[in-house]
Amino acid sequence: MVKRTAKLSDVAAAAKVSLGTASNAFNRPELLRPELRDLIEKAARKLGYLGPDPKGRLLMGGKTNAIGFIPAGEMSVATAFNSPFLRKFLSGVAEVCEERGASLVVISGAEERKDWAIRNALVDGFILGHAEEVNLISVRRRKVPFVVMDLDAGPDVNSVGIAGREGARLAAQHMLDLGHRKFAIVSVLRKRGDAVWHSPGDRERQLSASYPLDYEKLDGYGDALATAGISLNSVPILECYPPSPWAEAGAHVLFERAPDATAILVMSDTNALGVLNVARERGIKVPDDVSVVGFDDAPDAITSSPPLTTIAQPLVEKGRLAANIVFDGFHSRHEIMPVKLIIRASTAFRSNA
Amino acid sequence: MVKRTAKLSDVAAAAKVSLGTASNAFNRPELLRPELRDLIEKAARKLGYLGPDPKGRLLMGGKTNAIGFIPAGEMSVATAFNSPFLRKFLSGVAEVCEERGASLVVISGAEERKDWAIRNALVDGFILGHAEEVNLISVRRRKVPFVVMDLDAGPDVNSVGIAGREGARLAAQHMLDLGHRKFAIVSVLRKRGDAVWHSPGDRERQLSASYPLDYEKLDGYGDALATAGISLNSVPILECYPPSPWAEAGAHVLFERAPDATAILVMSDTNALGVLNVARERGIKVPDDVSVVGFDDAPDAITSSPPLTTIAQPLVEKGRLAANIVFDGFHSRHEIMPVKLIIRASTAFRSNA
DNA sequence: CTGAAAGCGCTTACAG
DNA sequence: CTGAAAGCGCTTACAG
Numbered sequence: 001m002v003k004r005t006a007k008l009s010d011v012a013a014a015a016k017v018s019l020g021t022a023s024n025a026f027n028r029p030e031l032l033r034p035e036l037r038d039l040i041e042k043a044a045r046k047l048g049y050l051g052p053d054p055k056g057r058l059l060m061g062g063k064t065n066a067i068g069f070i071p072a073g074e075m076s077v078a079t080a081f082n083s084p085f086l087r088k089f090l091s092g093v094a095e096v097c098e099e100r101g102a103s104l105v106v107i108s109g110a111e112e113r114k115d116w117a118i119r120n121a122l123v124d125g126f127i128l129g130h131a132e133e134v135n136l137i138s139v140r141r142r143k144v145p146f147v148v149m150d151l152d153a154g155p156d157v158n159s160v161g162i163a164g165r166e167g168a169r170l171a172a173q174h175m176l177d178l179g180h181r182k183f184a185i186v187s188v189l190r191k192r193g194d195a196v197w198h199s200p201g202d203r204e205r206q207l208s209a210s211y212p213l214d215y216e217k218l219d220g221y222g223d224a225l226a227t228a229g230i231s232l233n234s235v236p237i238l239e240c241y242p243p244s245p246w247a248e249a250g251a252h253v254l255f256e257r258a259p260d261a262t263a264i265l266v267m268s269d270t271n272a273l274g275v276l277n278v279a280r281e282r283g284i285k286v287p288d289d290v291s292v293v294g295f296d297d298a299p300d301a302i303t304s305s306p307p308l309t310t311i312a313q314p315l316v317e318k319g320r321l322a323a324n325i326v327f328d329g330f331h332s333r334h335e336i337m338p339v340k341l342i343i344r345a346s347t348a349f350r351s352n353a
Numbered sequence: 354m355v356k357r358t359a360k361l362s363d364v365a366a367a368a369k370v371s372l373g374t375a376s377n378a379f380n381r382p383e384l385l386r387p388e389l390r391d392l393i394e395k396a397a398r399k400l401g402y403l404g405p406d407p408k409g410r411l412l413m414g415g416k417t418n419a420i421g422f423i424p425a426g427e428m429s430v431a432t433a434f435n436s437p438f439l440r441k442f443l444s445g446v447a448e449v450c451e452e453r454g455a456s457l458v459v460i461s462g463a464e465e466r467k468d469w470a471i472r473n474a475l476v477d478g479f480i481l482g483h484a485e486e487v488n489l490i491s492v493r494r495r496k497v498p499f500v501v502m503d504l505d506a507g508p509d510v511n512s513v514g515i516a517g518r519e520g521a522r523l524a525a526q527h528m529l530d531l532g533h534r535k536f537a538i539v540s541v542l543r544k545r546g547d548a549v550w551h552s553p554g555d556r557e558r559q560l561s562a563s564y565p566l567d568y569e570k571l572d573g574y575g576d577a578l579a580t581a582g583i584s585l586n587s588v589p590i591l592e593c594y595p596p597s598p599w600a601e602a603g604a605h606v607l608f609e610r611a612p613d614a615t616a617i618l619v620m621s622d623t624n625a626l627g628v629l630n631v632a633r634e635r636g637i638k639v640p641d642d643v644s645v646v647g648f649d650d651a652p653d654a655i656t657s658s659p660p661l662t663t664i665a666q667p668l669v670e671k672g673r674l675a676a677n678i679v680f681d682g683f684h685s686r687h688e689i690m691p692v693k694l695i696i697r698a699s700t701a702f703r704s705n706a
Numbered sequence: 707c708t709g710a711a712a713g714c715g716c717t718t719a720c721a722g
Numbered sequence: 723c724t725g726a727a728a729g730c731g732c733t734t735a736c737a738g
Contacts, residue, residue, distance in 0.1 A: 009716090023717060057473075058411065060718075062717090065473070081440050119407070373709065373734080380732095385708085389707085413733045
């Protein structure tokens with residue numbers, strides 16, 4: 001037979017005090033006469049009692065002292081940890097958790113887990129890497145504060161995004177300024193799967209698995225290209241899932257199907273690094289033969305070879321802001337973080353001008 | 354006045370059923386007659402009731418469905434995310450969490466947070482990056498399963514470690530095989546702070562802030578060196594906190610105080626990469642002028658220049674094993690993971706033999 | 707298949 | 723400063 005672990009009422013009984021007083025001994029000891037406190041502590045020690053069980057306390061309207069993060073697009077936690085982009089973002093989130101004395105619970109983006117967690121995770125709020133309609137409904141029901149990333153989900157839900165259209169415009173304009181006229185775009189496929197190729201043609205909004213942010217970027221590229229008389233419909237688009245080895249597989253498709261492109265506009269640094277790797281493998285020189293510009297300024301964009309020209313977004317700050325919004329429980333905040341062009345070594349003047 | 358959010362008893366009342374039946378409607382719907390279930394669901398919908406509050410459920414002996422990870426040595430969560438070593442370890446932990454349908458809560462190693470979390474975190478168990486005596490006592494009191502990493506904390510506490518002595522021996526032997534005779538050691542300083550330098554001399558066990566694993570490694574280096582008639586006491590030791598920029602600062606000290614060493618034995622890849630960077634900066638050629646061997650085979654050991662020769666430990670597997678031990682609640686498991694020498698390009702024959 | 711009761715472990719007003 | 727009571731929101735035997 002198992003010896004039931006002692007609880008507060010046992011301690012109270014042993015010390016011959018009331019439950020309430022025993023509770024106070026642990027939570028507001030300054031209210032007790034020292035001798036009584038001693039008595040209770042002694043009883044607790046004898047019973048092997050370790051202080052109030054957090055589960056009990058929780059029910060009395062307590063905070064869990066933790067916030068949850070759920071990555072976008074069915075991404076597993078392990079994948080999230082290995083994403084340079086998310087790592088930096090999560091650093092910002094973690095900093096704020098630390099400042100607020102809270103823990104960070106990382107939840108799988110896999111569909112079943114996500115649904116369960118949104119209903120049941122013991123957290124005081126959520127940061128959603130993205131959100132489909134159904135999740136928004138569930139999380140709203142949870143009656144805890146939450147914020148969604150990179151998506152304006154309406155006036156009543158907190159969001160923090162970036163100036164995606166502006167960033168893309170800057171990237172494409174940079175290429176135009178360098179004399180490029182033959183483009184290809186690498187968009188982000190949001191679920192694990194083979195890259196999908198879209199030949200030029202009139203294909204308004206037909207990307208298969210993209211988020212609003214991806215369309216904003218497309219619009220931004222289009223804005224810039226239009227100034228040079230180039231239609232977005234004339235440039236091929238590859239949608240590619242960023243984690244390795246998908247990025248590399250996609251890059252091979254890219255070079256095979258768009259061999260004449262000299263300027264590659266990539267919506268994610270992780271994908272861009274895949275392009276860089278595959279270019280090297282295929283003997284294509286970057287930036288001599290082909291220029292590539294990424295997006296995000298993930299930490300490995302600076303150590304790649306060549307270092308990646310990219311559109312920087314303030315990832316750590318973004319994480320901090322998102323976390324602070326959740327902790328503040330503030331409502332109706334819609335923040336847009338600024339972006340900027342970082343010119344490094346993966347872009348150059350078109351050589352065969 | 355705030356509209357109190359509906360609870361299960363409200364739903365039961367509205368549907369004119371008992372509390373227990375209402376509970377069953379949500380948790381074991383197959384027990385209810387369909388019509389009754391409908392009735393209850395309708396009532397719930399009308400009241401805006403979203404399903405049982407996890408806090409209530411928890412008290413009835415429920416699981417939290419999460420395990421906690423606390424990094425060693427007061428490391429913040431943000432720092433943990435940025436450590437290549439921990440990232441890989443945590444990937445393994447996360448994989449298992451995913452398989453078990455649980456979340457991962459990452460807790461700060463900062464002293465006050467750690468103590469609070471050990472008492473109060475809503476988790477079903479802990480993985481401790483390391484543990485001081487006091488933490489072990491607290492966590493044991495929590496009566497949840499836990500495992501400590503890289504530390505044998507006695508027969509009654511789960512642990513998973515590595516063959517540290519063996520690994521260090523392999524590293525030093527490798528250097529000896531390459532003809533090296535002038536050594537320097539870089540040990541791990543376990544708390545943020547300036548590197549500390551130990552000149553050669555009889556200084557048994559005087560490292561200032563090390564863990565048992567660090568001493569094992571020291572012994573391992575000693576084992577190999579002894580076979581060549583070299584005393585550990587004759588080799589200088591630098592203790593250095595691995596995160597940037599401490600690693601770099603420490604490496605400068607190293608090169609200044611041990612300019613004649615041709616073989617650097619480093620107990621952590623993160624530190625070893627710092628040595629590589631500083632060597633480059635100072636015009637010291639690796640491996641032509643100096644050979645360096647790391648420890649861990651962190652993910653960036655392969656992409657460094659030159660790629661790092663190191664002692665690999667199975668980080669993902671280690672994370673998986675630790676997580677599984679916690680989930681199984683198994684007791685008295687003491688696992689030692691194997692290590693192996695990975696020869697890459699940071700070590701070479703001593704040139705001025 | 708459904709209801710009434712007890713209880714999970716604790717905290718918080720409220721009296722005194 | 724201390725005690726008695728009610729309640730946090732739910733689940734689980736146990737009767738019927």
